[in-house]
Amino acid sequence: MLLAIDWVFILEKCVLIAVIIGLSLLVAMYETWAERKVAAIMQDRRGPNRAGIFGILQPLADGLKLFMKEEIIPNLSNRFLFVLGPGLAMLTAMMTSAVVPWSSHLDINGRIVELQIADINIGILYIFGVVSMGVYGIMIGGWASNNKFSLLAAVRGASQIISYELAMGLSFIALLMLTGSLSLKTIVEQQQDHWWNIVYQPLGFFIFLICAFAECNRTPFDLSEAESELNFGYHQEYSSMKLGFYLFAEYVNMFISSAVMATLFFGGYDIPFVNDISFGQEHGQNLLAILQGLSLFVKVAFFIFFFMWVRWTIPRFRYDQLMRLGWKILIPLALLNMVVTGFIILLKQNGWHF
Numbered sequence: 001m002l003l004a005i006d007w008v009f010i011l012e013k014c015v016l017i018a019v020i021i022g023l024s025l026l027v028a029m030y031e032t033w034a035e036r037k038v039a040a041i042m043q044d045r046r047g048p049n050r051a052g053i054f055g056i057l058q059p060l061a062d063g064l065k066l067f068m069k070e071e072i073i074p075n076l077s078n079r080f081l082f083v084l085g086p087g088l089a090m091l092t093a094m095m096t097s098a099v100v101p102w103s104s105h106l107d108i109n110g111r112i113v114e115l116q117i118a119d120i121n122i123g124i125l126y127i128f129g130v131v132s133m134g135v136y137g138i139m140i141g142g143w144a145s146n147n148k149f150s151l152l153a154a155v156r157g158a159s160q161i162i163s164y165e166l167a168m169g170l171s172f173i174a175l176l177m178l179t180g181s182l183s184l185k186t187i188v189e190q191q192q193d194h195w196w197n198i199v200y201q202p203l204g205f206f207i208f209l210i211c212a213f214a215e216c217n218r219t220p221f222d223l224s225e226a227e228s229e230l231n232f233g234y235h236q237e238y239s240s241m242k243l244g245f246y247l248f249a250e251y252v253n254m255f256i257s258s259a260v261m262a263t264l265f266f267g268g269y270d271i272p273f274v275n276d277i278s279f280g281q282e283h284g285q286n287l288l289a290i291l292q293g294l295s296l297f298v299k300v301a302f303f304i305f306f307f308m309w310v311r312w313t314i315p316r317f318r319y320d321q322l323m324r325l326g327w328k329i330l331i332p333l334a335l336l337n338m339v340v341t342g343f344i345i346l347l348k349q350n351g352w353h354f
Contacts (some may be wrong), residue, residue, distance in 0.1 A: 012113055020097050020117065028251035029059040031304060038308040066244040074237050078144040085141025086238065086245035092134040093252040099123035100259050101185045103269045103293040104276070107285040115289060116185060123184040124176075127260060128169060131215060134253070135161050138224065141246065142234035153234040156319065157224030160214055163326040164221075168211035170334035171204045174341040175264060184260075188268035192276060198265040203337045205265045207330055212257045214326070217250055219311040223319050258303035262296060269296040 033048060033055065040047025048055030073079055103115040120126060135158045142154020178200055179187050191197060198205050214221040225233035235246045262268060269292035270276070280288040317325070
């Protein structure tokens with residue numbers, strides 16, 4: 001039975017998992033540096049400029065500081081859940097990267113190596129399922145702290161995430177009606193042969209983008225960390241690397257959300273204005289795969305910059321404004337988009353041409 005196991009395949013996946021996790025952590029680490037630089041440019045300041053050239057070593061200094069800080073667990077807190085909360089937040093943030101196709105495939109000595117950890121036919125449902133588990137990281141951390149401010153912030157965060165997940169899911173249904181698949185790999189391949197999905201679903205993308213801000217707890221939706229109302233939010237009692245896990249999870253979520261949006265609506269690893277098949281035949285599949293990965297990361301970098309741009313441009317919503325936007329505006333818009341998309345598909349099936 002052991003002889004039937006493809007150990008090379010298992011080794012490939014283990015290496016790919018290690019690379020994706022390491023890359024996600026590296027990107028999240030330097031997102032903190034980029035955010036401060038973007039904020040500095042917008043506010044006519046210098047930003048980090050002491051640790052290394054242009055402050056490039058500042059994330060390493062911040063990480064070392066978090067490691068060196070004293071570990072504090074409140075006496076009246078639930079110790080097990082207090083430690084579980086940030087671990088669960090970080091775990092769910094990392095798990096979503098498993099179904100993202102980072103490029104097509106490599107050809108190593110005739111062996112095809114797919115640059116996707118798991119190409120499952122319910123990839124989007126997997127992402128929604130894992131993201132919904134992130135609510136528990138926030139709720140558990142806030143409740144286990146035995147702090148009223150932390151608990152109130154956790155309840156805020158959980159209700160916000162649940163509310164905007166509904167609109168996000170409905171916005172994707174219209175895209176599913178067009179693509180007919182829940183596999184991210186299939187969705188990317190369809191966009192290689194036609195226009196990107198942003199052309200067919202601009203309203204769906206707009207709704208998905210707003211919901212991504214809310215899911216990542218980014219301004220103007222960072223009501224669970226409203227320091228003017230809740231001191232420090234749901235992670236007020238945390239210190240050292242447990243606090244670092246919560247902060248890191250936000251930046252990892254921002255990276256993965258950007259990758260998912262690029263995959264669903266902007267062709268994923270598709271290189272614009274390039275025929276991938278002919279390029280691969282002329283220059284080799286491995287070079288094509290590398291350029292496709294770079295193409296995806298350029299799109300992800302744009303979305304990350306957009307996240308930061310919005311944070312330092314738009315003020316935070318009031319809580320009632322946030323909930324009204326989610327329930328009274330985004331969900332009806334998503335339903336309308338779904339109905340209009342279905343109507344157009346029905347017309348095309350009956351011989352109408354657009």
